[in-house]
Amino acid sequence: MSHQDAYQQLASVFTSRGNQVLEIEIIPSSLGSFLQDGNAVGTSKKTLVAAYIVARQLFSNLQPGDFSHPAITEIMLLFDCEHLTACNWRKLRIKAATAASDSQDLLQAELTLLTSYQCSPLHRHTKSPTLWHHRLWVLRQMQRRLPSQEGLDCLNSELEVVLRAGELHPRNYYAFSHMRQLSALLDTxxxxxxxxxxxxxxxxxxxxxxxxxxxxxxxxxxxxxxxxxxxxxxxxxxxxxxxxxxxxxxxxxxxxxxxxxxxxxxxxxxxxxxxxxxxxxxxxxxxxxxxxxxxx
The missing domain is CATH 1.25.40 (Serine Threonine Protein Phosphatase 5, Tetratricopeptide repeat)
Structure with a gap:
C-alpha cells in the first residue's frame, strides 16, 4: 500500500463516521494493513506512519483559514496525540464555525472524535494531557448552551468516558482530573x-x-x-x-x-x-x- 493509499484509507474512515464513536486499534502487520468491521477499526503501525507522512505534508500546505479538510488533523492526532498544532487548528476551526453559525453539531462531532481516541485501546491517547485539555475546552464551549438538566447528563456521560479510559490505562490521573475540572465547571x-x-x-x-x-x-x-x-x-x-x-x-x-x-x-x-x-x-x-x- 502506498503512502497516499494509506492516507486515503484512514481519511475515509474519519470522513464517513458521521457522529459515531470509533474503536481504533493498532494491529500487527501479520493481520493486514487495515481492517474495519462497523465502527471497529484496525490499522497497522506501518500504515498509520505512512498516512501521517502524507497528512503532515498536506497540513503544511493548508492556507490560513482553510478548514475544509479536518481528516488531516484527525490522522495526525491518531499518530501523535500530543500534536499541539493539530489540536489548536481544530480549536480555530470550531471558533470559525461559531462565528459563522451555530456550532453545536460540530462540537458534538469533536467530542465523539475525542471519545474515539480516548476510549480505544490506544495506550498514549487514553492518558494524553493534550487530548484531555482539548476535551475540556470543547465541553466549555458546549456548556454555554446547556440547560442544567443536560449539564447533569453531560457529567454522567463524561464519567463513563473517564472510567473506560481508566480501565484501559490504570492510574489515569489525567482522566480523573478532567472529571474534577468538569464538575467544577458545571457546578452540578x-x-x-x-x-x-x-x-x-x-x-x-x-x-x-x-x-x-x-x-x-x-x-x-x-x-x-x-x-x-x-x-x-x-x-x-x-x-x-x-x-x-x-x-x-x-x-x-x-x-x-x-x-x-x-x-x-x-x-x-x-x-x-x-x-x-x-x-x-x-x-x-x-x-x-x-x-x-x-x-x-
Missing part, C-alpha cells in the same frame, strides 16, 4: 446512583489510587448518608475478600478521617468485647482488618 451535584457507579468501579479496580482519590472527591460534596453507605460498602468488600492492597485502605483511612466517620466504621471491624486505639493511618486500618479476620 453528584446524585447517589453516580456515587455508587464510581465506588463500584473502584471496587472492580481496587489497586487504582486515582479512582479512589476521585471517590473521596465526589463523596466530599455528597450527603452524610451517602458517605456512610459508600464507606461501609468498601469495608464490607475489603473484609469479605481479605483485601490488603494499600490503595483501598488509604481511601478508607482518608475518607473516614475527612468525614469524621472513624468511630462508626471502626465498630464494623473490632470484634465484640474487644477494644482498640483509634486508627490513624491506612496501615492501622489494615491491622484492624487482620484482627477481624483472625477472630472471624
Amino acid at each position: 451535584h453528584w446524585d447517589p446512583s453516580t456515587i455508587d457507579r464510581v465506588v463500584d468501579w473502584c471496587l472492580a479496580n481496587p489497586r487504582d489510587i486515582s479512582g479512589w482519590s476521585f471517590a473521596v472527591y465526589i463523596l466530599d460534596t455528597s450527603t452524610r448518608p451517602s458517605q456512610v453507605q459508600a464507606l461501609e460498602k468498601v469495608i464490607r468488600f475489603a473484609l469479605g475478600v481479605r483485601w490488603e492492597g494499600e490503595s483501598l485502605w488509604t481511601f478508607i483511612a482518608q475518607a473516614a478521617r475527612q468525614f469524621g466517620l472513624e468511630a462508626s466504621l471502626e465498630k464494623m471491624m473490632i470484634p465484640e468485647g474487644h477494644s482498640s486505639p483509634m486508627p490513624d493511618s491506612w496501615t492501622r486500618w489494615l491491622e484492624l482488618a487482620r484482627s477481624h479476620w483472625a477472630h472471624g
Whole structure:
C-alpha cells in the first residue's frame, strides 16, 4: 500500500463516521494493513506512519483559514496525540464555525472524535494531557448552551468516558482530573446512583489510587448518608475478600478521617468485647482488618 493509499484509507474512515464513536486499534502487520468491521477499526503501525507522512505534508500546505479538510488533523492526532498544532487548528476551526453559525453539531462531532481516541485501546491517547485539555475546552464551549438538566447528563456521560479510559490505562490521573475540572465547571451535584457507579468501579479496580482519590472527591460534596453507605460498602468488600492492597485502605483511612466517620466504621471491624486505639493511618486500618479476620 502506498503512502497516499494509506492516507486515503484512514481519511475515509474519519470522513464517513458521521457522529459515531470509533474503536481504533493498532494491529500487527501479520493481520493486514487495515481492517474495519462497523465502527471497529484496525490499522497497522506501518500504515498509520505512512498516512501521517502524507497528512503532515498536506497540513503544511493548508492556507490560513482553510478548514475544509479536518481528516488531516484527525490522522495526525491518531499518530501523535500530543500534536499541539493539530489540536489548536481544530480549536480555530470550531471558533470559525461559531462565528459563522451555530456550532453545536460540530462540537458534538469533536467530542465523539475525542471519545474515539480516548476510549480505544490506544495506550498514549487514553492518558494524553493534550487530548484531555482539548476535551475540556470543547465541553466549555458546549456548556454555554446547556440547560442544567443536560449539564447533569453531560457529567454522567463524561464519567463513563473517564472510567473506560481508566480501565484501559490504570492510574489515569489525567482522566480523573478532567472529571474534577468538569464538575467544577458545571457546578452540578453528584446524585447517589453516580456515587455508587464510581465506588463500584473502584471496587472492580481496587489497586487504582486515582479512582479512589476521585471517590473521596465526589463523596466530599455528597450527603452524610451517602458517605456512610459508600464507606461501609468498601469495608464490607475489603473484609469479605481479605483485601490488603494499600490503595483501598488509604481511601478508607482518608475518607473516614475527612468525614469524621472513624468511630462508626471502626465498630464494623473490632470484634465484640474487644477494644482498640483509634486508627490513624491506612496501615492501622489494615491491622484492624487482620484482627477481624483472625477472630472471624
